[in-house]
Amino acid sequence: MHPFSYTRASDTREAINAGRRGGRYIAGGTTLVDLMRETVEHPETLVDISRLPLREVTATERGGLRIGALVTMSEAAAHAKVRALFPIVSEALELSASAQLRNMATIGGNVMQRTRCTYFRDVTTDCNKREPGSGCAALHGYNRTHAILGTSNDCVATHPSDVAVAFAALEARVLLQGPEGERQLRFADFLLRPGSTPNREQAIRQGELITAVEIPALPRPLKSGYLKVRDRQSYEFALTSAAVALHIRGGVIREAKVAAGGVATVPWKLSAVEQALIGERPSGRLWAEAAARAADGARPLQYNRFKVELLKRTVERQLRIVGEME
Amino acid sequence: MSSELPESAVPPPTGASESTSGPSRRTFVATGAAVGGAVVAGGAFFVGSGEATAAGVAPSSEVSLTVNGTRRTVTVDNRTSLLDLLREHLGLTGSKKGCNAGACGACTVLVDGQRVNSCLTLAVRLEGAEVTTIEGLAKGDELHPLQQAFIDEDAFQCGYCTPGQILSGVGCIQEGHTDSPEEIREWMSGNICRCGCYVKIVRAVEQTAGRK
Known part of the structure; x- marks a missing residue:
């Protein structure tokens, strides 16, 4: 693991300021710490956002749902409002990872998690996502677990999240806050297909922070x-x-x-x-x-x-x- | 699996050691590692409290946390995992390093009452946290009911995964996911046992949950 400096953000503004200066946000850390240890990721500064007030689950008008970015996977899965309004979200969460990882990992981090492609995780192999222009070892390698849809000649790695599949189905929106204020993106616009730039995975700008994922109301019964x-x-x-x-x-x-x-x-x-x-x-x-x-x-x-x-x-x-x- | 290089650059905090008198195999190995690390890290012995910024020195931070009821204040290289803090700095070697990647569960401990993988937890983030490891489960000479159940059910062979299994089992019981052997299996799936003691592990968890 490369050395890094560490700072804990006490409020959202402080976090965004640190993020704008190039700091990397860490919430649950289950993906990031693992990839840092593999030297796939080597941030110079980690900005700990785990104590920001983004832990609420709230029902929106007419039965939509807003899940704060720092709600853990286990909290979200067990939450009465989630289970009542969108049990599919609880199901997808409980079929993910392990109980330990779900206690650590957050909703925002889950959406941001990076691929499990073994070539991406192995710094001795070619990977356009990790090192743009180096090639894709998976394309003609052992690609049993790789993608058949949305691929390009530069990348065939899958997005590993389960709950993101439920979010995509339900046409959830990602709520962002950044140096230039707040905005919302449809899930389909937030996560990017690899195209010729597989290193760009999300339509997120430097310093932007996911504050919540919002599921719109749907007609009932559902x-x-x-x-x-x-x-x-x-x-x-x-x-x-x-x-x-x-x-x-x-x-x-x-x-x-x-x-x-x-x-x-x-x-x-x-x-x-x-x-x-x-x-x-x-x-x-x-x-x-x-x-x-x-x-x-x-x-x-x-x-x-x-x-x-x-x-x-x-x-x-x-x-x-x-x-x-x- | 490699352990993080730089942690050895920071000496164990005063009074943190729980070792008995005389050098054990573990203290011997740890001492050797510390010497080697110091050579690699150069000026690492000048690391003080707070964030180190001198060139060539890996940034470190001071963190205060409670481990098994005892308040600890330590200065750690920011890269140090909770698992390495426990094993290498505090001499609590009950928590095991299996995969060091969150895939096996051998390092499971409780942080603020929740079971987590200590290998993926950066120690520097644990300011004010309460950590419980396998060393902190018993009350004096009286084993935790799940520890006793593991013995009664013969729920281990080599024992390497056992501390993680037990801490995970404690979490599983607290969370209330013990209504059936199937449910226990699903909610204990983050702990791998290569000896294949799953049937007896499930029985130990079931038996302990039933007593509550």
């Missing part, structure tokens, strides 16, 4: 759930996952929110699947037909071809589970 498929039963990243939320009234699907994880460079919104569902009556055939669109545009690599079919089946199963919930 049925939802998160399904995660992985190599072992627990404490493992997703090979594929599906977040599904459906509003069904009068026997017809009026609203459908669907996203996939483990398969793409960012949490992958499945708009084609959503469109295939809206206005239709739930049936086994509908789930299969809609899920058939889940891998549209997929570009599988040598070792991850299986993800194309696995993704469709994951989505189909989760549509059936959620669609047929009592």
Whole structure:
């Protein structure tokens, strides 16, 4: 680990000032400390933001939800308002990492976490995300766990978060505060596809701080759930996952929110699947037909071809589970 | 796994050592490491309290925390993990270094009552925190009920993961995730046991939770 200086921010303004001068924010630290030890990350200054007042969970008008950036994963998962309004968020959180890591990691940090691509984490290999222009060792390497969607010739690494998949499905917004004030970004605009600049992962400016993630209100009743498929039963990243939320009234699907994880460079919104569902009556055939669109545009690599079919089946199963919930 | 180089540059705080008289294997190894570290780090012995800024000296900070009920004030290189603080500075070697990357759970301790991976926790961030390790669970000669249950159920073989399993189990019971063996398995999945004692570990946690 490279040496670094450490400062603890006592309020948001102080944090942003330190961030603007190049300080790196640390909240739970579960990703950052690990990557610093691997010398993938080597910040000169760490700005500890863990004592900032960003720990509230609040219901917004008409049943939306705002989760403070420093609410831990375990606090968010257990929170009565989260469980009541968006149980899919609790499910995705509880299927992530381990109890210990969830006690440390925060919602803001979870969204900011970096890929688990083994080549990214290994400083002896080529990686455009870690070292722009060096090449992508995964493209023709052992790429079984890598992305089939949203990739480029420069990067095929997946975004590892589970809860971000639920956030993407629900069209959450990321609330930011920075040197130039406050702004909000849609989830889809916040996390960036690699393109030719895989080192740029978020549309965040220097000194900007995530203050909260806000889920907009959705029509009720809302049925939802998160399904995660992985190599072992627990404490493992997703090979594929599906977040599904459906509003069904009068026997017809009026609203459908669907996203996939483990398969793409960012949490992958499945708009084609959503469109295939809206206005239709739930049936086994509908789930299969809609899920058939889940891998549209997929570009599988040598070792991850299986993800194309696995993704469709994951989505189909989760549509059936959620669609047929009592 | 390598330990962080620079921590050895900072001498253990006065009165922090819990070692008995005479050099043990551990103090011998630690002393050797400290000498080696001092050579590498050069002027590291000039590190005082607060943030060090002199060229060539890794920044360090003073932090006060409570470990197993005892208040400790230490000066640590900012890179020092809680795990290394416990093991290398305070002589509390019960918490184990397995992966040093948050993937095995052997380093699990309680910070402010919550189970965490001490290998991913920077010590410098723990101002005012209360830390409980395996050394702090027993009350005098009376073992914590989960420690006793691990013995009664024979829930370990090599024992390396055991301190982490027990601290994690204490957290799991406090959190109330012990309604079934399946639930215990899921909520204990952050602790790997390569000897494969899972069945008995689950039984020990279940038995202890049931007594409460």
